[in-house]
Amino acid sequence: MSRLPITKTPKCFLGGAFIRSESGRVYEHKDSAGAFVCNIPLCTRKDLRNAVEAAAKAGPGWAKRSAYNRGQILYRIAEMLESRADELAAAISLTNPNAAASREVRAAIDRTVHYAGWTDKYESLLGSVxxxxxxxxNFTVMEPMGLIGILAPEESPLLGLLSMILPAITSGNTVIALASHGEPYPSILLGEILAVSDLPGGVVNLLTGTRADILPTMATHAHLRAVYAAANKSERTEIQQxxxxHVKRTVFLPSEKPIDWFADDAQxxxxxxxxxxxxxxxxxxxx
Amino acid sequence: MARSNPISLRSLISEIGPVDQVGIEERVAKYITRSIKKASKVQALKLAVSMVDLTTLEGKDTPGKVASLCLKALHPHDDPSIPSTAAVCVYPRLVKHAKKLLRGSSVKIASVATAFPSGQAPLATRLSEVRAAVSDGADEIDMVISRGAFLAGELALVQDEIAAVRDACGKTTLKAILETSELETYDNIRAASFLAMRVLRPGDFIKTSTGKTSSNATLGNNQVMLEAIRDFYLETGTEIAMKPAGGIRTAKQAIQFLIAVKETLGDAWLNNAHYRFGASALLNDLVRQLVKEKTGAYQAPYTFSEASGSY
Amino acid sequence: MPAKRPNNPARELLFGDLWEYDPAPETAPAHIAPRYDLFINGQFTAPKSKKWFDSISPGNEQKVSEIALANEVDVNAAFAAASAAFPKWSKASGAERGKYLYRIARLLQDRAREFAVAETIDGGKPIRESRDFDVPVAAAHFFYHAGWADKLAYAAPGRTLAPLGVVGQIIPWNFPLLMLAWKIAPALACGNTIVLKPAETTSVTAMKFCSILQDAGLPPGVLNIVTGAGDTGTNIVHHPAAAKIAFTGSTTIGKFIQRTLAGTDKRITLELGGKAANIVFEDAPIDQAVEGIVNGIFFNQGHVCCAGSRLLVQESVADEVLRKLKMRLRHLRVGDPLDKNTDIGAINSRKQLEKIQELVKSGVSEGAEIHQPACKLPKRGFYFAPTLFSNVSLSHRIAREEIFGPVLSILTFRTPEEAIEKAHNTPYGLSAGVWTDKGSRILKMSTELKAGVVWANTYNKFDPASPFGGYKESGFGREGGKQGLLDYAQIV
Incomplete structure (x- = not known):
């Protein structure tokens, strides 16, 4: 009898720790052939609340890091992504064999490097005397807003998610992101990668689950200063309402049309x- | 002269608080927007006349020039409702000539002693000049402080010299000229004001300038000194008087300075025991504007001044 | 630490009437028409509603003019005109658009005094402010943005800017002409066309401004002005042709607009309320701070969204600051807005006066200590004496709610951290003030304070080159400067 491998229990990366949903609920994750892969935490508004607390705690420290330091940490994320590129590609292919998985991983890594180089430059282009x-x-500086809620797209589970997280954390914001519901596993791996990337706990908090559970709370939580969502019209309406x-900022990527995550202007x-x-x-x- | 303990500028400013240049200049810019018309203008013009220290401080001054100055101070105009000026201000050598004409009148004789305008003579020389002017009949002594010592950080020396001059004055009123343009910053002007006020007597003056440098009284340094006087009064109850000097040539300017007095120190300072203008040409314009207010016709300058030529 | 300055409370200065300023009314004619129609497609147009409402002068409660009430049909006509004008205007070269803005700036400067008088009659602000601030700064906004029109590519490095389309703009009553300039100038520079609604109580200078547009030869339909009340504004917000809604006003209405536009993908910028902390440290230049506090809360009768309405004073100088403030208040001149010596004019409307009175009453009943100078207020008109509240705590309504009047709440703090905490204790984040002689502390405080504008050792300063706008519930978007321009364009 061959050795039974140890399977990993997927956990969400929240406040620098790996957690199960406070609700104790999970949903089944299946591969493209319909075979069981693992149980994914079904996060609820309480997990979102906890993530907001963690992000708020991490925020001031992250924003006060020097731009150079933030840049090095983002670059470290790219290094860690590169070291697990094959595993990430496999995770993408698991649910979507047609995906250009390796290309998506490479693009995600390059995008991370791209933002690593922005941390100490955006200010001098957008600010002014x-x-x-x-x-x-009289001078104008650009400051991070604070806590940003992110609803990642269903497709491009790694590149889409990272493309939304990176521009927010580059300037010192902290984020709470809900990953793709149908393809959550890359976000689980991303959490593990972030955990070893010198990124302070709480800067990026990754939730899995359904939009129905998370979106209403994300829209109304007073502590979140902005919501960044790949969303359809009815979702956009609910978020904006x-x-x-609390006069929250909203940035939408309409999901009616496919988003080209590989495009130059996606970053x-x-x-x-x-x-x-x-x-x-x-x-x-x-x- | 007994030497006091050193005073550091740093601790003095920390005690009395700093001044923000832009802020104080914004404050005084609002005085310029005040619109003074009709009866309030006539009242201000007459008040300003009564506050003038009519001044001549030139090497070419003669007893004759001083005599005509005194007559003008006594009777600035035929109109009897126009008051005499507060004082004439002359060099010490000319005090006795002024005394002949002004004895018994309300017009005081002020004299710039202490090696005016530089003050760069030995203290003993300066004190003997003060005593001479007092014995010749000066009612008021306008002294210059030692700006060099102030800028060198020898604040106690500056203060001790003021005290020594005060003592030499006896009962004569003392005006301490800070020479604001040489102190340069508002912080220094405020510090020097306090330094002086702490050894002055009620009714003594602090004064902006000698009139002998490029920049003299401005609404800005006037305001800094008025606020110092106010703070000192609130702290000690001692009423120090104020004299801006030099550069105030027009009635319009004088009214702006009076607005500053009214809105900083209030009614108690709106008299010539508390506020003076050190000026030579100002009186002409004040009288000219008073005649304009009375007749309704704009007046030509040469009617009011020998000095302005006939053009 | 500076030594605590002795402070003998018994000693006072007399600010009496020994020498009183005579009334000095501004007499330049305001040229206000008895009735104003709507300005649509370059023409004054009678409203389809066939209704006009009275505009009242808050200084004396007399009728100033009749203002057209735009209904939905009128608003539709304005949007139709703006939509029709958009293709040509947006395709005109930036240099040509800029020239119109330069012309407008110059024409406004030509008629500056007339506009200042009209603004003061219609809105109640002192002539000194409308003459020295509102009108010249409005002209400066046109001049500044005129220069941007042909340089849009420089505003967004690596990209350029394209217009949005027709923008709907709704402006408040506190700076009627200036807010119009803030809204219009960047929008036109970027190639948008406009439907703008002035505030119900202050439409006169906006309508007078239409004659400047005609004199400048601005193409018909590029800027349309519709007057009216809340319903007119709602019609603008709902109009399908509006690519963007820009609003300045209360947080309540701002939230309503954001909610209303949910799902429409229209752009929004909101400039809403504030409850700014003005923080005075013990080493501050106290007299200039007092002047800044006065300017911060009594400028424009306190009808300023960024007013420094919460004064935070370090405990060691609190007595001195309060004493000097009280002294300063005694020679603030409250009264006829047209008098050139008036410092505080009329409250904009009876409704606003009643709101201020109600909040002041709450301050007294909640236990704060009220200080008002003895001042004679005119018998007719809407006036309110400058008011200080000491012993205020953060839970008092007067420390939390925007009063939008000449009422200052004074709180104290001991350490910088406590000051920051108290400053942050509000949903607003529009502006803040810091007074200290220590440079590094200024930069630290400025970094920590969550506010779009931080005035350090100054207060209530505005400039077209300086972006203005809030954090948190004070709204989003900026007006002025490079940053403000970007809110009227697509980055392409």
Whole structure:
């Protein structure tokens, strides 16, 4: 009899730790042939609440890291992704044999490197020193908003998810992301990779489960400053209605049309800008 | 002179608080937007006349020039409702000439002693100049502080010298000229104001300038000094008077300075025991504007001043 | 640490009437028409509603003019005109669009005094402010944005900007002409066309401004102004042709707009309320801080979303600051807005006056200590004396709710951390003030404070080059500067 391999219990990466859903619920994850692979945590609003707490705790420290340091940590994520590239590709192929799995993994790694290089540059492009007509020195800096809720797309379970997380954390935001429901396993691996990437616990919190459980709470949670969602019209409506309660920022990727996650404009400065607040400071110039 | 313990500028500013340049200049810019019309303007013009220290401080001054200055101070205009000025201000050598004309009048004789305007003479020389001016009949002594010592950090020396001059004055009123343009910063002006006020007597003055440097009284340094006087009054109850000098040439400027007094120190300082203008040309314009208010017609300058030529 | 300055409370200064300023009314004509129609497609157009409402001068409660009430048909006509004008306007070269904006800036400067007087009559703000602030800064906004029109590619590195389409803009009553300029200038520079609604109580200068558009030769339909009340605004918000809604006003209405537009994919920028902390440290230049506090809360009768309405003073200087504030209040001049010596004019409307009165009453009943200078208020018109509250705690309504009036709540703190905590204790995040002589502390406080604008050793400063807008429930988007421009364009 051959050796029975040890299977991994998928857990969500939350506050730097690996957790099961507080609800104790799971859903079955099956491969493309319909065979059982594992049980995935079915996170609920309580897990979201906990993730928000963890992200809030991590936020100030992450935002205060030097830009150089954040850049090195993002680069470290790329290194860790590269070291597990085959495993990630296999995870993508598991549920979607037609996916360009290796290409998606390579793109995800390159995207991470791309953002690693932005941490100490976006500020000088988006901020400004403003020539006001009074004797004041006036400058605008770009600050992270705070806590960002993310609803990742169903497709491109690694590249889509990372493409949404990276622009937010580049500037010092912390995120709570709900992974693809149908293809959750890459997010489980991503959590394990992030855990060994020098990324402080709580900066990225990854949930699995259904949008029905998470979306309403994500829309209305007062502590989240923005929601970034790949969403259809009815989801967008619900998110915006909830967001209005606390004047939350919303950024949508309409999911009616397929999103080209490989495109050049799926990354870059203007994605980072979505999750920044401009702060302008005035000071007199005198002796 | 007994030497006091050293005073550090740093601890003095920490005690009295700093001044923000842009902030204080914004404050005084609001005075300029005040619109003073009709009766309130006439009242202000007359008040300003009564506050003028009519000044001549030139090497070419003669007893004759001082005599005409005194007559003008006594009777700025034929209109009897226009008051005399507060004082004339002359060099010590000319005090006795002014005294002949002003004895018994309300017009005081102020004299710039202490090696005016630089103050760069030995203290003994400066004190003997003060005593001479007092014995010749000066009612008020305008001294210059030692700006060099102030900037070198010898604050106690500056203060001790003011105290020594005060003692030499006897009952004569003392005006301490800070020479604000040489102190340069508002922080220094505020610090020097306190340094002086702490050894001055009620009714003594702090004064902005000699009129002999490129920059003299401004609404900004006037405001810093008024606020220092206010804070010192609230702290000690001692009423120190104020004299901006130099650069105030027009009635409009004088009214702006009076607005600053009204809105910083209030009614108690709106008199010539508490506030003066050190000026030579200002009186002409004040009188000219008073005549304009009375007649309704704009006046030509040469009617009011020998110095402005006939053009 | 500075030594605590002695402070003898018994000693006072007399701010009496020994020398009183005579009334100095501004007499320049305002040229206000008895009735204003809507401005649609370059023409003054009678409203299809056939209704006009009165605009009242808050300074004396007299009728200023009659303002057209736009109904849904009128709003549709305005959007139709804006949509028709969009293709040509958006395709015009930036340089040509810029020239129109330059013209508008110049024409507004030409008629600055007339507009200032009209603004003061219609809105109640002191002529000193409308003359020295509102109108010149409005003109400056047009001049500034005129220069952007042909340089849009430089505003977004690596990309360029394209217009959004027709934008609907709804502006408040506190800075009627200035807010119009803030909204219009960047939108036109980026090639959008506009339907704008002024506030119900302050439409006069917006309608006067339409004559400047005609004089400038702005193509018909590029800017349409419809007047009215809440329903007119709702019609704009709902209009399918609006690519974007830009709103400045209350947080309540802002939330309503965001909720209403859910699912439409229309862009939104919101500039909403505030409850700014103005933080004074013990080493601050106290007199300038007092002046800044006064400017922070009594500027425009406190009808300022970024007003420094919560004063946080370090305990060691709290007595001195309060004493100097009280002294400063005694020579603030409250009264006729048209008097050039008036510092505090009229409250914009009876409704706003009643709101202020109600909140002040709550402050007294919740136990805060009220300080008001003795001042004679005019018999007619809506006036409220400048008011300080000391002994305020964070739970008091006057420390939490936006009063939008000349009412300052004073709280104290001991350490920088406590100041930051108290400053953050609000859902708002529009602005903040910091007063200290220590440079590194300014930058630290500025970094920590969650506010879109931080005034350090100054307060209530505005400039077209300086972006303005809030964090948290004070809204999103910026107005002014490079950053504001991006909110009126697609980055392509």
């Amino acid at each position: 403003n020539p006001v007509s009074t004797p004041h020195f 909830g967001a209005a309660e 870059g400065l203007y994605h980072i800008r979505h999750f920044l607040e401009a702060k302008t400071t005035w000071h007199p110039v005198g002796v």
